[in-house]
Amino acid sequence: MPDYRAYIVGTDGHFKSSEAIIADDDEKAVKIAQKLVDGHDVEVWQLDRKITVLPHKE
Known part of the structure; x- marks a missing residue:
């Protein structure tokens, strides 16, 4: 099973946290990560592949 991470991006453009x-x-990874978008952008990565x-909605 592939290893994915969702990175929560702060308003300054830096990663604030991540979720496995x-x-x-x-x-399927993107669908799961969409639930994490809440006032901030989320980047979805598989190892070193973005x-x-x-994007969050204002």
Whole structure:
């Protein structure tokens, strides 16, 4: 099973925290990470490969 992480991005553009994501593929990892978008952007990574950036809605 691929190892994913969701990084919470602060208003200064730096990572504030991260969450491990257990998912079978990129699509499932992104769906899980979308639940973490709450007033801040979230970047989804698999090891050193950036999957996507999920922007917050103002």
